[in-house]
Amino acid sequence: MQSALVVGGTRFIGRHTVAELLEHDYRVTVFNRGEHANPFSDHPDVHHYEGDRANDRELLAAKREVEPAVVIDCVAYQPRDVRKATEIFADVEAYVYVSSGASYAVDDVPKREGVTPLRECSADQAADDSPETYGNRKAEGDRMVFRAAERGAPAMAVRPTVVYGPHDYSERLDYWLHRVSEYDEVVVPGDGTNLWQRVYVEDVASALRVVAEEGTPGEAYNVGDRNALTLEDTVELAADCLDTDVDIVHASDRELSTAGLSLGSFPLYRPAPHLLDTHKLEALGWESTPVEEAMARTAADHRDAERTGESEGPERAAEETVIGVLETI
Structure with a gap:
C-alpha cells in the first residue's frame, strides 16, 4: 500500500481526492490546519497531520514523518507555495499541483497545454490573494512546476476548469x-x-491520481467534462x-x-x-x-x-x- 500526502483534503477537491486514493489502495495523510471537519476522521487508512502549508518547517516535518510516495497539493494559491513544495518534495515519486484553466491568457477554443499562452504574473500579483489575480498566480505556479522538473523534481500540474459536484462550497x-x-x-x-466548460469533481480527483501514476514530470494536463x-x-x-x-x-x-x-x-x-482540450489527459x-x-x-x-x-x-x-x-x- 503506497503512501499519499494530500495538502488540503477535507472540503471539496481534496475530499474527493482522498476518497479516490483510498479506492485505489493508498494510505492517505491529510495535511491541513484542522479548521474544517475531517470527513475521514474514523477511517483507518486516513491520518491527519496538523500544520500550515505556508510554514515550510511544518510541511517538511510532515514529509519526513509520512514519507509519501505521492503528494497532491490542493491548496497552493501563491507561487511561492509551489516553489517551496517542489523543493521539499523533490525526492518523492510524484508531486501534483492543482492549477486551473484560469492560467490561460487568451480565449483559444479549445485551450491546449503547451500551445495556448499562460497569463503573466507580476511580483505584486504573486503576493496578492484577490480573485482578480487568481489566474495569474496559478499560471506562475505552473511555471514553478516546469522549473522544478528541469531540476529533476517529479512535479506535474493539473488544470481543472470550473469544478462542480457534491460538497461544492462555492454554490x-x-x-x-x-x-x-x-x-x-x-x-x-x-x-x-x-x-x-465545467468538470465533475470526482473526475478531477481521478485526474490527479492518474497524473501522479502515469504523468510526465514538467507537464500540465487539462481536465474538463468531455x-x-x-x-x-x-x-x-x-x-x-x-x-x-x-x-x-x-x-x-x-x-x-x-x-x-x-x-x-x-x-x-x-x-x-x-473550453479545455482534454486529449492529453x-x-x-x-x-x-x-x-x-x-x-x-x-x-x-x-x-x-x-x-x-x-x-x-x-x-x-x-x-x-x-x-x-x-x-x-
Missing part, C-alpha cells in the same frame, strides 16, 4: 439547482448559448435531474438593466467560450463521467445539503422584475 451550480427546484420561470442571461454544456442546457439538465419542469426566460443586458442586473450578475456566465487512461450521471449525483447532494446558492446570483425579486418587463414586450 455556483447550487444557484441554478435551487432556481429550477423552486420556480416555474428562470431567467438565463443572454441567449443561453454561452459556454463555460460533454461541455451551454448554460441553457445545464439549466435544463438540472431540471431533469430534479424531476421538474422550468420555463427559461432569456434576457439581454438591456433587459437585465431594468432590475440593476447585467449578464455577469449570474453564476457560470462567461462572455467568451471557455485521456491518453494517460483518464475518462470523464457522463455529464447526465454527474449532474444527477450533484442534484442529489444539493437536495440533501439544502444549499441554495442564492448569494451567488441575483435576488429573486430582481429576476421577477426582469420577467415582468419581458412579459410586456
